[in-house]
Amino acid sequence: MIRVITIVILLAGLQVNAQVSFIDTTSNAAANSAANIIGNKSNKLQIGSYAQIDYNQQFGDTISHQGKLDVHRLVLFFGYHFNDRTTFVTEIEAEHVKEFTIEQAFVNYNINPAINFRAGLLLIPMGIVNEYHEPTTFNGVERPNSDKYIIPSTWREIGAGFAGKLESAAIRYQFYVVNGFNGYDSGGNFRGTDGLRKGRQKGAESYITSPVFSGKLDYYGVNGLKVGLSCYYGNSQSKALDGIVKSSAIQRQTADSSYIGITMIGLDYRYNFKAIKTRGQFIYASLKNTAQYNRYALSDLGASMLGYYIEASYNIFTPLKLKGTQKLDAFIRYENYNTHLTVASDMLINPAYDRTDVTMGLSYHITKGVVLKVDYQLMLDKSGGQTNMINFGVGTWF
Amino acid sequence: MRAVLIVVLLGLNWLDSDTSFELPSRAVKKIDKTLLAYFPEKTINKKALSLSNVQEKQLSFKLNNNKFYQLWDNSELKGYMYIANAKSKFDTFDYMVLFKPDLSIMTAKVLLYREDYGGEITSKRWLKQFDNKSNGEEMGLGNDIQVISGATISCRAITAGIKNLSKNIQELKSKGFLN
Numbered sequence: 001m002i003r004v005i006t007i008v009i010l011l012a013g014l015q016v017n018a019q020v021s022f023i024d025t026t027s028n029a030a031a032n033s034a035a036n037i038i039g040n041k042s043n044k045l046q047i048g049s050y051a052q053i054d055y056n057q058q059f060g061d062t063i064s065h066q067g068k069l070d071v072h073r074l075v076l077f078f079g080y081h082f083n084d085r086t087t088f089v090t091e092i093e094a095e096h097v098k099e100f101t102i103e104q105a106f107v108n109y110n111i112n113p114a115i116n117f118r119a120g121l122l123l124i125p126m127g128i129v130n131e132y133h134e135p136t137t138f139n140g141v142e143r144p145n146s147d148k149y150i151i152p153s154t155w156r157e158i159g160a161g162f163a164g165k166l167e168s169a170a171i172r173y174q175f176y177v178v179n180g181f182n183g184y185d186s187g188g189n190f191r192g193t194d195g196l197r198k199g200r201q202k203g204a205e206s207y208i209t210s211p212v213f214s215g216k217l218d219y220y221g222v223n224g225l226k227v228g229l230s231c232y233y234g235n236s237q238s239k240a241l242d243g244i245v246k247s248s249a250i251q252r253q254t255a256d257s258s259y260i261g262i263t264m265i266g267l268d269y270r271y272n273f274k275a276i277k278t279r280g281q282f283i284y285a286s287l288k289n290t291a292q293y294n295r296y297a298l299s300d301l302g303a304s305m306l307g308y309y310i311e312a313s314y315n316i317f318t319p320l321k322l323k324g325t326q327k328l329d330a331f332i333r334y335e336n337y338n339t340h341l342t343v344a345s346d347m348l349i350n351p352a353y354d355r356t357d358v359t360m361g362l363s364y365h366i367t368k369g370v371v372l373k374v375d376y377q378l379m380l381d382k383s384g385g386q387t388n389m390i391n392f393g394v395g396t397w398f
Numbered sequence: 399m400r401a402v403l404i405v406v407l408l409g410l411n412w413l414d415s416d417t418s419f420e421l422p423s424r425a426v427k428k429i430d431k432t433l434l435a436y437f438p439e440k441t442i443n444k445k446a447l448s449l450s451n452v453q454e455k456q457l458s459f460k461l462n463n464n465k466f467y468q469l470w471d472n473s474e475l476k477g478y479m480y481i482a483n484a485k486s487k488f489d490t491f492d493y494m495v496l497f498k499p500d501l502s503i504m505t506a507k508v509l510l511y512r513e514d515y516g517g518e519i520t521s522k523r524w525l526k527q528f529d530n531k532s533n534g535e536e537m538g539l540g541n542d543i544q545v546i547s548g549a550t551i552s553c554r555a556i557t558a559g560i561k562n563l564s565k566n567i568q569e570l571k572s573k574g575f576l577n
Contacts (some may be wrong), residue, residue, distance in 0.1 A: 046488050079488025079513070084422045087513055089488045108513055116514045132548050163514045170521060172514075220518045223527065224544040270547035274540070279547075318541070327540075368554065 135395025146307025183236030188297020
């Protein structure tokens with residue numbers, strides 16, 4: 001049933017798009033410019049989609065590996081415009097074909113050009129890819145791994161807050177109070193290998209014991225450059241805190257070991273100049289109370305984590321002076337992510353969690369919104385592990 | 399199941415029939431403010447360009463009278479103004495382009511940006527990149543006009559839009575319809 005409805009929605013989406021899009025105007029000048037000037041349908045519903053279809057193949061060592069072919073993500077997004085100030089935004093995602101999730105669902109109320117109030121299921125603004133994750137916007141078949149192991153993208157929680165821009169200072173801001181991670185329910189969800197990732201609640205019957213703060217500032221005052229500063233601060237949630245007697249110091253003390261304090265700071269930049277694009281990010285997370293947490297939850301979570309990458313790409317078609325909208329970006333990215341940057345004094349650092357990836361490849365944008373990708377990844381860790389991957393991918397966004 | 403389909407189709411019909419256009423008062427205020435800033439101490443009369451049916455048929459695009467104006471200060475032509483709408487990520491936005499009498503761009507302004515995503519394109523510094531350009535030339539996104547990371551859709555939409563407006567006004571001129 002769900003599948004059938006989805007297909008209907010998809011088909012409807014294509015039709016709606018065909019009927020109301022008067023927007024993208026470069027190619028068919030006559031029809032589109034007409035539409036552009038008419039430009040007067042008060043189209044209340046915007047429909048879009050992005051998809052990422054991957055083939056990942058490990059190779060180059062002494063044992064054989066099967067490849068993986070996956071419709072990694074297929075997302076439909078809808079923006080419904082109630083009036084000039086009020087929009088409802090939602091992204092519905094099918095991950096690996098069989099998992100249905102909601103990536104975003106919030107009401108945005110535009111108070112004035114500088115201030116929007118929004119409430120609902122929000123993306124946590126941290127780094128680059130968590131907010132801008134459409135496959136045509138990043139190089140490489142897979143998202144950078146620090147956006148998986150340090151920033152658990154796609155990271156979203158229910159909350160409310162303000163977003164907007166200070167035009168004179170060229171700053172975009174976002175400040176939200178949101179729900180935190182589920183750090184402990186029937187057992188511990190945080191662990192050394194992927195940090196906080198298993199604790200995401202994603203708005204699915206999530207529970208709260210204390211809210212967290214999430215914010216980001218982006219500076220866009222120099223053309224081609226964007227610099228972001230993100231912060232996430234608060235405690236993880238714990239089901240062990242539910243039902244304890246408020247006056248019982250012993251119960252409270254025991255339950256106090258079931259959550260951690262999280263401070264995550266991120267710095268990112270993106271810079272485009274003609275054929276050259278470069279971006280990078282630096283994410284540091286300090287985790288408090290991990291010694292108690294690890295004992296209580298029988299886990300191996302680190303006391304701090306660090307991830308950073310720097311990437312550069314060059315559009316090979318630019319010097320060839322090819323006409324049209326095609327782009328062929330050759331890129332290289334160096335990335336390090338370490339979920340055991342430091343650990344509590346009673347445990348040892350696991351060197352396998354200090355990982356370095358070098359990714360290089362091509363993104364061939366055959367038209368705006370469609371990209372074919374290929375890349376090679378060399379993945380090393382400090383315990384001597386090495387993995388070679390070759391990835392192929394198709395990405396779309398409209 | 400059939401019911402779902404019918405509901406969806408009804409929805410489409412309704413969308414298609416809804417072609418009325420009204421510029422919100424916030425956007426109108428911004429137009430007035432911009433005109434005042436660019437033509438201080440002038441009384442600017444906005445006069446919609448009206449073409450005969452025969453003239454309209456000669457155009458490669460459809461001219462909407464509500465969107466294109468000549469700007470007069472008494473009997474002196476001061477320029478032209480186009481009002482347009484384009485798509486941002488989850489919504490649409492309204493913008494205006496002022497052209498000098500020689501049809502080069504005087505300024506482009508976003509009148510009303512309704513969502514938060516991509517709002518960076520309302521930046522004066524960014525829109526300045528279009529100033530003094532004409533006939534849709536030197537408006538290649540990525541080469542002549544820098545893309546703002548995280549605002550790709552809006553950058554693309556407004557760049558394509560301004561490029562077309564700029565070409566269209568040139569066409570009106572070359573066919574002798576501007577006088």
